[in-house]
Each structure stands twice: as structure tokens, then as C-alpha cells.
Amino acid sequence: MTAELVQILLFPGFVFLFAYAMFVEWFDRKAYALMQNRVGPPWFQPFADFIKLMAKEYIIPKRANPVFFLALPTGILAFVLTTIVCIPVASNKAMYSFEGDILVVAFLLTAASMVIFLMGWFSNNPFTIVGGTRAISQMISYEVPLLFALLTPAIMAGSWSIAEITAFFRANPILLIFQIPALIIALIALQAKLERVPFDIPEAETEIVGGPLAELSGRGLALFHLATDIEMIVGVTLLANLFLGGFSSNIAIGLIEFFVKTLALVFILTAMRTVMARVRIEQLVLFCWHRLVPAALVQVLIAVLIKGWWLT
Amino acid sequence: MAEVKIPIGPQHPALEEPELFLLTVDGEQIVDAEMRIGYNHRGMEKSAEFRTFMQTLYLYERICGICSHSHTTCYIQAVEEIAGLEIPPRAKYIRTLIAELERIHSHLLWLGIAGHEIGFDTLFMYSWRDREFVQDILEEITGNRVNYAINTIGGVRRDIPENKIDDYLKALDILEERCGYYTKVAFEEGTLAARLGGVHYLSKEKAIELCACGPFARASGVATDVRFEEPYLAYPEIPFNLITYDSCDIFGRAVVRILETIESIKICRYILKNLPPGEIKLEKVPKKIPEGEAVSRYEAPRGEDIHYVRSNGGEKPYRAKVRAPTMQNLPATMESLKGSYIADAPIAIASIDPCFSCTDRIAVVRDIRSGKESRVRLRDLSKYGKGGRR
Numbered sequence: 001m002t003a004e005l006v007q008i009l010l011f012p013g014f015v016f017l018f019a020y021a022m023f024v025e026w027f028d029r030k031a032y033a034l035m036q037n038r039v040g041p042p043w044f045q046p047f048a049d050f051i052k053l054m055a056k057e058y059i060i061p062k063r064a065n066p067v068f069f070l071a072l073p074t075g076i077l078a079f080v081l082t083t084i085v086c087i088p089v090a091s092n093k094a095m096y097s098f099e100g101d102i103l104v105v106a107f108l109l110t111a112a113s114m115v116i117f118l119m120g121w122f123s124n125n126p127f128t129i130v131g132g133t134r135a136i137s138q139m140i141s142y143e144v145p146l147l148f149a150l151l152t153p154a155i156m157a158g159s160w161s162i163a164e165i166t167a168f169f170r171a172n173p174i175l176l177i178f179q180i181p182a183l184i185i186a187l188i189a190l191q192a193k194l195e196r197v198p199f200d201i202p203e204a205e206t207e208i209v210g211g212p213l214a215e216l217s218g219r220g221l222a223l224f225h226l227a228t229d230i231e232m233i234v235g236v237t238l239l240a241n242l243f244l245g246g247f248s249s250n251i252a253i254g255l256i257e258f259f260v261k262t263l264a265l266v267f268i269l270t271a272m273r274t275v276m277a278r279v280r281i282e283q284l285v286l287f288c289w290h291r292l293v294p295a296a297l298v299q300v301l302i303a304v305l306i307k308g309w310w311l312t
Numbered sequence: 313m314a315e316v317k318i319p320i321g322p323q324h325p326a327l328e329e330p331e332l333f334l335l336t337v338d339g340e341q342i343v344d345a346e347m348r349i350g351y352n353h354r355g356m357e358k359s360a361e362f363r364t365f366m367q368t369l370y371l372y373e374r375i376c377g378i379c380s381h382s383h384t385t386c387y388i389q390a391v392e393e394i395a396g397l398e399i400p401p402r403a404k405y406i407r408t409l410i411a412e413l414e415r416i417h418s419h420l421l422w423l424g425i426a427g428h429e430i431g432f433d434t435l436f437m438y439s440w441r442d443r444e445f446v447q448d449i450l451e452e453i454t455g456n457r458v459n460y461a462i463n464t465i466g467g468v469r470r471d472i473p474e475n476k477i478d479d480y481l482k483a484l485d486i487l488e489e490r491c492g493y494y495t496k497v498a499f500e501e502g503t504l505a506a507r508l509g510g511v512h513y514l515s516k517e518k519a520i521e522l523c524a525c526g527p528f529a530r531a532s533g534v535a536t537d538v539r540f541e542e543p544y545l546a547y548p549e550i551p552f553n554l555i556t557y558d559s560c561d562i563f564g565r566a567v568v569r570i571l572e573t574i575e576s577i578k579i580c581r582y583i584l585k586n587l588p589p590g591e592i593k594l595e596k597v598p599k600k601i602p603e604g605e606a607v608s609r610y611e612a613p614r615g616e617d618i619h620y621v622r623s624n625g626g627e628k629p630y631r632a633k634v635r636a637p638t639m640q641n642l643p644a645t646m647e648s649l650k651g652s653y654i655a656d657a658p659i660a661i662a663s664i665d666p667c668f669s670c671t672d673r674i675a676v677v678r679d680i681r682s683g684k685e686s687r688v689r690l691r692d693l694s695k696y697g698k699g700g701r702r
Contacts, residue, residue, distance in 0.1 A: 036437040126318050130337075130654070197431045198503050206326040206429045206658050277503040278431030280655045281340060 012089035053222035120212030131211020141288035148296035166246030326658035382612035418613035467593025526615020531564035636670030
């Protein structure tokens, strides 16, 4: 009981995730700045921003639904924090591992995206509603290729448990090569899920002033930003587990592997947002359904063929 | 779905100046666009009537933050035409140099803003970094980064230091290389072309019909440029090309502006190498401008700028009318906005490089509750103008 509580509260739970979220946000911003020929923020900037926002007044607009307006920022944070129960962090075991936990993680991440839509809807402002509907259109576009991409390692390993998939690929590292396309698809879909350039269509501050988050202030905004940062960590950790062979059971090597692999993936996400312009919503939908989904289907087919001919 | 009206402005992160664009949208598509100007009216033309010709020069420097040299040069050309003054060739060359440096800085500024509007912040950071080269040259020549105040009636106030010319040429070389890089980025980066291509379409016929001007019209294939049609300053002696592009969309406007920047760099280099010797201003300039009127045309970075000045033979202009390029571009902008996507509205409005402080005309006071309008009358405004001077 105490051990689980420590896991949930300290490592890899709340405290670790919070600290690492702050670090990853700084890493992202600093790398982004350096690539743009700027100086970038000092290491404590995300933490200072968080404290500042927490101390500010939380304004509930008259037209908004107060219950949802108060509950949703906590809700999104709860959804993304819960995923960590099923994902191995810096180790080859998750806190609770069971057959099908990969789907639970996928569901929780989708629920987090759903919260963004609800936030826009219940803020009841033209900008937030347009942003919310964009978030939904975006979600139905990237969710399918993302799930197909996650399906590939599951088919190859013949398991629905993240820890078992990781163990399988650690035993057969050569098979990782065959799912590089799935990793690329998953990274693009993750970028869309995190609503970062070039897929920051629901937020698009120059068009709809931040979209669903337009009315948020103070504590709510701080929690939302924190949830997005943690979602990024959860996303890259999941990808590192499924596509990069996971982490060693040795705690020291596991930690090093964890930092190297997650930061490498975060760096790819950062580079993506540095070199591209925001696309339009219909361009994203077309791109997802015309390019990503067929590519993901081909990848699934490859996985099935390998599973059928090679591994049996 | 009921009609949703999305206001862009008067306060909106995509606009630098207060102006209201009311978009009626059906889903993501704009079905109707309406604009209201008047949030930024400063009564400049009226206040010019209470100032001497020289003071008006400094007032008109402040019509616009970016094309401050354009407005003063345009105004002073009209004044000099009425007074029958012929400025020395060196002054002409220096005015042209500042004008072209201003064009470079304005176009790079636009490129950055356009990048920011479409979420391409890296382009924004890069082009604004490179803009500093021009800003530094301008500061060294004139002493100021924005309101250069180099013009004076009968010439220019400051000379170009001979020993610095090599430094300027070096900076221009770096800038040309960077602009070449931007051209490459524009043509090769997929998301940029995907985002700007075919957006805010303005056909050549529509552009001519609605009197579009500047890079906005040139991107629709209309070869209009005052520097060619009615050469002024030193332009008749300088070789350069008129840039047009026929894609009729925002991508074309970006390409036209980048290529024009390169053309401007070449003009600057030519001027720096071929500066005629001599005085930079006339020794004797009359305080009173003789009776008469003149219209002056000038190719500002944003398009054709027109000033009309009329003198009664006194120290102050009887009338000094400004027609800024944004004013002329707005009808075509609003027309092309209909049918495009709401996601494109900010970049579409930004694509004409709008300057609302140049454009603003009237102030309408509207009571929100009753919807009643009350206009500020000319008498009240002139009283206000006089009161402001004391």
C-alpha cells in the first residue's frame, strides 16, 4: 500500500511528472528559441509561469457554464495523469499492467482531447466554440492513424499490454526496424494531438485567439498548460515504449534510456514546429485521411505478414 | 446552423491597429465581410491647416510608423512643385536611397508578420533579425530608426558619410543573400505554399476594376508602379525591374515582396556607388509658398500614395490631403474575403500590408443600446483641432 502510494505520488507519479513536465517545456522552448536565433527562457521559466498563473484570479465569464468551467481543467489533468499508471516509466514494468492497458491509455488520451472541445463549448464564446469544433474535427482525423500506428507493435508482439510489447521488442530488437513508418505516423499524430504547429489549428492565436482556452485564466489556464505538458511526456513515453524498445529494468540505465529516448522524441516534435507553418483544418483532415491512414494500413499489413510468416 | 458573426478587431491579436472586420461565417467559410474604419482617426489633415509647411512635414512624418519617409517625400514633392524648387541631384539620390531602404525594411517586416499570422514564427524571427541590417543603416544615416526626418523643403538634412559606404554595401550583400534564402524557402517549404497558395484570390480584372495598387495588384499581374509610370526623384536614372507575379493569391504577394526587396537592394547599391557630388539642399528656401496646387504621386512600400497640397500664398497649407495606399486596397480586400475560410481571414487582411492609421477617415460615435449614430461635425472637429494646438 505504501509502496503504491509512493509510486503514485512521487515516482513516476505526480511529483516526477510535474518536475519533468517543467523541464520538457523548458527544453522545448529553449530548443525552439535556439533554432530561431533567439536566446530563449532560463531553466526555471516554465515553473515561474506556473506559479504566476496559479496566483492569478480565476475569472468565470458570465456566459460560461460555471460547473464545467471549474471542473474541466482538473478533469484534463486527471485524465493525463491517470495514464501513467499503465505506462512503464524508466523501467520495464508499469504500476499496474494488464492485458489491454494500451487501449486504456489511448482512451484516456482521447478523453483529454474531448475535454478541450468541452472547454470550448462551455466557455460559450464565438472564438472558443469555433476552436472547440475545430478540435473535434482534428480529433477524428488524427485518432484513426494514431490507433493504427499503436496497433502495429501490438500485432507483432501478440499482446495488448504495453509492458509485454516492450519485453517482446527487447528480446527481438531487429523487428523495431519494421515499424519505423508507424513511429513516424504516430509522431505526426501526436503533434496533432498536442495541438502544436503545424497542427495548432484549434488554438491558432492569430485567428481565433487561443480557441478553447480563450476564456481561461489563472489557475485553470495553469492546469491546462500543465496537462498539455504532461500529455506530451505521456505521448513520447508511450512511443518510446512501443517503438524504441522501452527501458531497462536496471533503474540507473533505465533512467538514462528514458531521458535520452523521450528527449530525442521531444526534439523531433520541436523541430517539426520550427520549420513549418500552420495548415488549415481541411488540409489536416485531407492529409490524415488521404496520406496517414493508407500509410498506417500498409504498416498494419506489413506487421500482419511478419507475424504470420516470420514469427510462427 | 444559425449565422455566426465573428469579429476580427477592434482588438485582436492578428491586427496591430484597431479596426473592425465583421465576418459572417457558415461553419468555416466566410459568407459576408463588412468592415468599419474610424477607430484610429487623428484629424491629421485638419491639424495640418494650422501648421506651417515645414511643421506639416514633421506632422506627416507621423502619419505612418513604417512609411514615414513615403508620406513626407510625397508631401514635399507637392510643396516643391508649387514653389517651383528644383532640389540638387545629390539630395534626390539620398531621398531615393532612404525610400528604397524603407521599402526593404517594410517588406521584411511584412514577411515576418505574414509568417506569424500563419503560425510560422521561425520566418518571423529570421526576417526581423535581418531587418536590423537596414534599420542600422537608416539609423546611421538619419539618426533615427523609424521617423527618419531626413527631408526638408529644398533637399535633405543629412549627407551620407563617404567612409561608411563600404560598410553599407557589405550589409546589403548579406541581406541579398538572406533574401535569396527566403525565396528558396518560399518556393520549397510545402506548408507555406499550401497555406498561402490560392488563398484570397484576386483576379487581374477585379484588381483593375477595384483599383488595387502596390504589391497587392502586382501579385495579380497588374503592372502598376508609380516609379515606372511617372518616375520621380532619381528613378529615371536608375536601372531596375518591375516585379509582377500572376498567381493572384497571398503566395504571389509574398513572392512579389521578396523579389522587390532584392530589387531594392540593387537600387540601393547603385545609388551608393553612383552618388553625385554637390550640395544636399538649396541655400534659400522661401517661408511662404506661392499660391497654387499640386498633386504628387509616390510608390510607397504598400502601394501608390497620393498627396494633394494647395497653398493660398501663406505660410500654412490651405489643404493637404492624403490618400494612403491601404485605403485604395480595402475594397478589393473585402471583396476577395467573401468565400474564403475564416482561418485565412487574418492572413488575408494582413496580405495587403494594411496601415489603418494612414487610412482612417471619419469617426462615428454609436450608442450600443439604442443603435443611434451621432457624427462628429466638421465645426466641432475644427474646434477640437484648435483646442489641441494651445
